Amino acid sequence: MEITFKAINDPTRREILVFLIGGAQNAGEIAKQFSMSKPSISHHLDLLKQGDLIIAEKKGQYIIYSLNRTGFELVHGWFQGFAQYFEFPKPKIRL
Template sequence: MNKTFKALSDPTRRKILELLRDKDMTAGEIADYFHISKPSISHHLSTLKNADLILGDKQGQNIYYSLNSTVLQEITKWFFDFRERNDENETK
């Protein structure tokens, strides 16, 4: 889970996840939303893929990136479990 939190720590990567929430996109489509180099976008996408937060599906010469909802559900569960345990400790 450390890779996941590291990936989520960057605002550009969080914005990429928000973009992919709406639809699958290519690296070029994602890059259009930022004022940074395409190699920088590729680095961010690589970090997100290594953390299993996104998936890449090669279609012809393009790779379409999408959210990996399974990992996002696991993170959400971890947060809720963490919050629940914290609330239980506060009531003791």
């Protein structure tokens, strides 16, 4: 929980997540998207992985990263707790 919110806190990491909506990519391709050193991106990927927001799979000399449902469900679940507070009353009949 804590680590997942932390992972989402950084703008670069959020951009990585958005980038991965387009599909799984290896670390090098992800790093290309950013004007930042590869070790920095590697570190961001590690935090995203710790937060269960991405999955890493080794394919030969590459490591393929893709979005992980687990972390997103965790955060979404937390927000659900507020839905009740904000939601307008639903119509009782089907419109």
